Amino acid sequence: MTNFEKLSRRERQIMEIVYEIEQATVHQIRKQLDGDPTPMAVRRLLAILMEKGYLKRVKSGREFAYLPKQPKTKAGVKALRKVVKTFFEGSIGEALATHLERPGASLSSEEVERLSRLIDEFKKEQNKRRKP
The missing domain is CATH 1.10.4040 (Penicillinase repressor fold)
Incomplete structure (x- = not known):
């Protein structure tokens, strides 16, 4: 899935961050987003991106890391x-x-x-x- 036109501005920003750093935690994504979103808001957007088929997640220590499904x-x-x-x-x-x-x-x-x-x-x- 790479039809980023169907994503919201914030979803596209998150995808760009994940592609840039390859494997990102909620904290890493939050640090790079403008407007200081709450961790819960970032988690919700990540869940939406997973539902849409853009991301997958893996356990990384005590957190989850998010990766793009497509190279x-x-x-x-x-x-x-x-x-x-x-x-x-x-x-x-x-x-x-x-x-x-x-x-x-x-x-x-x-x-x-x-x-x-x-x-x-x-x-x-x-x-x-x-x-x-």
């Missing part, structure tokens, strides 16, 4: 596709170009190398498909 990378791919579709007419190339054209945008040399390799592989695959 971060899979959720990230779905979110990225939605952003690219919504803001860049489905063009990943346009999204990347827009990012790189911004002042202060950066890629590490490893990222540049990886992207170059992936683009080369993509070109080879496209050429294979074109040849009869």
Whole structure:
């Protein structure tokens, strides 16, 4: 489940926190939320997210820790596709170009190398498909 559009603002915030720290307790989540929600309010939201199928929980000492049911990378791919579709007419190339054209945008040399390799592989695959 990664259709975060159906979540409330607070539920999305909690999901972002859980994805960021991978396994979070009520206390850890509460510390990162604005507005100083009560532990009971956070527990209720976590229960709702579990009911909706976004989270699972495991016993961690005297507390429970909450984890996303879907891996971060899979959720990230779905979110990225939605952003690219919504803001860049489905063009990943346009999204990347827009990012790189911004002042202060950066890629590490490893990222540049990886992207170059992936683009080369993509070109080879496209050429294979074109040849009869």
